[in-house]
Amino acid sequence: MELSSYSLYFSISLLASISIGPSVILAASNGINFGRKKALAGVLGHVSAVMILALISASGLGIILMASDLAFTLIKYAGAGYLVYIGIAIWRSKGKWAFADKNTQTPAKRALFKQSFLLGLSNPKALVFFSALFPQFIQPAQPILPQFLLLAGTSLCNAFVFTSVYVVVAFRFRQYFLSAIGQRWVGKTTGGIFIGFAAALVTG
Helix, strand or coil, X not given: CCHHHHHHHHHHHHHHHHCCCHHXXXXXXXXXXXXXXXXHHHHHHHHHHHHHHHHHHHCCHHHHHHHCHHHHHHHHHHHHHHHHHHXXXXXXXXXXXXXXXXXXCCCCHHHHHHHHHHHHHCCHHHHHHHHHHHHHHCCCCCCHHHHHHHHHHHHHHHHHHHHHHHHHHHHHCHHHHXXXXXXXXXXHHHHHHHHHHHHHHHHC
């Protein structure tokens, strides 16, 4: 793969990783609620979901799903449903999502990993992203596997680094978020954002 082509893919992947979406919001809220170390489990769940979606796209299944309106619609509504589920859970929960400094109802790392993993898998836009980009940059005349590993590895590294950055920034400025929004309303605001993401996913 030529350096110019890889540079272009890297730039696109970088912008996708920086953009704020449901996984970033969840990672940031985990950082504020549960600290950096526990939130890292959620980051790993997000990265694992990105890896699975990249594998699905590379195997050709992603293109098949994109060609089927019914399959894509089912994936989209399932993803929106999961976003609504998370949003309502955050909205209604008073302990786990209170954004308190001392939280006795801290979930296990496995739970945070699972939640972020399922959230990542529920986003069909990531499937569209990889299914659209891989054919543009992988050259059939050259060995496929090394090219896939390079492109997928780049996306995984970007996803891990920048999602972790959001976690660290959210944890570092947690007191600002508490004072600016108010502890009572932070959980409700976060839950409302997830429900808004669900609405955008269905109507987009």
